[in-house]
Amino acid sequence: MDIIVCIKQVPNTTNVQIDHETGRLKRDGVESIINPFDEYAVEEGVRIKEKIGAKVTVITMGPPQAEAALREAIAKGADEGVLVSDRAFGGADTLATSYALSTAIKSLGKFDMVICGKQASDGDTAQVGPGIAEMLDIPHVAYVKKAEAADDKTIKVERMMEDGYDLIESALPVLLTVVKEINNPRVASLKGKMAAKKAVIKILDAATIGADALKIGLNGSPTQVMKIFTPPQRTGGEKFTGEAREVAAALVKRLSDLSLI
């Protein structure tokens, strides 16, 4: 079985900063980590590999330094890393990102399953996973909290819902986006770290994957972030104190003055 795991390198959310001029995240000088939800995706891919046998390829789109995230995933059990990297991909929104990643996945050849984290901790859109599935023209199941791959034909999954979960069986290939309930990611092993150090990361640029120049980067992005800001904190409101009877009367009068009752 061939499993593709899509990951994103994100700033460690405990100290994220925003460039107010461009409305984008400042990445310089901030520690980069694998998007936490993608850690569960990598772990699930590796668990399926350990259970029924598979090759797990991690793929990410990003600048050259995103290679570190791929190596970390290899240290945690993935077999290969693919970096989709080209200046032309810069400024991509979720549509252009889905296009670039799906085109890169197609260029890799056969696959049975694509696993993504449910969303990234920086953008928080949860759109890229399903977007890739649409462009690959395969089914997808989002918010997966349990996956049971028995063979290379079908998979049974549990999709987390607000009021319980759905039990879904899907034909392969399929794309899954996973939630943190699915597993408990492992600590990278010493032998994994040694393998990650030696691993050769495949780098794919726009020309290699045959991407349409109008569908990638800023050109391929119909949405643009106009401004990012922290909403002002709500202020304290009014507090009435005193005897219950007096407080009740004061509150009714105030609400009535505001024409709310």
Place this chain on the structure above:
Amino acid sequence: MVMDYMLSEEEKMMIETARTIALEKIKPVRERYDEKEEFPWEIVKEFAQADLCGVYIPEEYGGFGKGIMGLVLVVEELCKVDGAIALSLAATALGALPILIAGNDDHKKKYLPDIASGKKLAAFGLTEANAGSDATGMTTTAAKDGDYYALNGTKCFITNGGDAETYTIFAKTNPARGARGISCFIVEKGTPGFEFGKKEKKMGIRASSTRELIFNNCRVRKDQLLGKEGHGLMIAQATLDNSRPGVAAQALGIAAGALDEAVDYARKRVQFGQPIASFQGVQHMLADMATEVEAARALLYASARMIDAGAEKRTSKESAMAKLFCSEVAMKVTTNAVQILGGYGYSREYPVEKMMRDAKITTLYEGTSQIQKNEIALNLIKESAANAK
């Protein structure tokens, strides 16, 4: 900030892996294991998965091949967070060392890969009720009977006892010969006649199991003998030369963890309108603690490097010095950490009281501090006598 000990990239990798497990997996559960006195199997699985169980075992037997220094770095880092849970790994090293030191290739191929992968734990069985510092006082016997030896006797205070699968057991094959009449055997859990007795209730290291091993006409095949008949005590001594730095690392880790807690608390605790870290009385305590911890680390690393270099045949003196110094520093530093935290330090709500309880064992097992001093002095005299010739 740790001083530069010229650690290799792989040594730093082992520290980082141990630190991740200590902080992410052990810290959230350390109090529960101490309270419940349960064996930490869920953490042993993490050690195994991360390849930490075999850091000191050569690569040809499935380990990471980083020697006693590798073991020391991992144990220190784990013990900064918890001094008991790491013992599942450290005491396994003690049990596996006789195989590494005296085993033939068949022994090594049969037992070391499962220990390196963490699939099986090991334990070392020397101590008896009336044979502690003086191992020759042991009464466990191994009588030859055709292709077998029949073991009879009881071992006590055995770390990992009951939870380990592979045991290296010392017994008298020729009681008349005293120190030269002791032999060492590999005994597997489940061998008929090998059972476990009571589990000790202890002051500290409560997440580590300490049990009696009972041998009642336990028949062990003669190819389970390690080295030659009568060489048991030499194997035990060589094992302790290699394993005492592991105890020293446990002590150092506990001390370093307690120092961090004390500094952190002193910065935050305000009395008389200022942080207690601003008082010179507290500052001088912290300064002494930090200096002792760093000195302990320097001595321990130097001893571990000396053992791994293998240039000296015996490293009894250096290994005893590291264990003596680190364990005494651990007692001082944890006691002072409790002092700095005051009433809170004495409360189980804060981790330092447990650190103080866990530290005490390091001045006792694998030879008390007094036995370490005997070892050091004996070697000093021997060296001087040899030079005088």
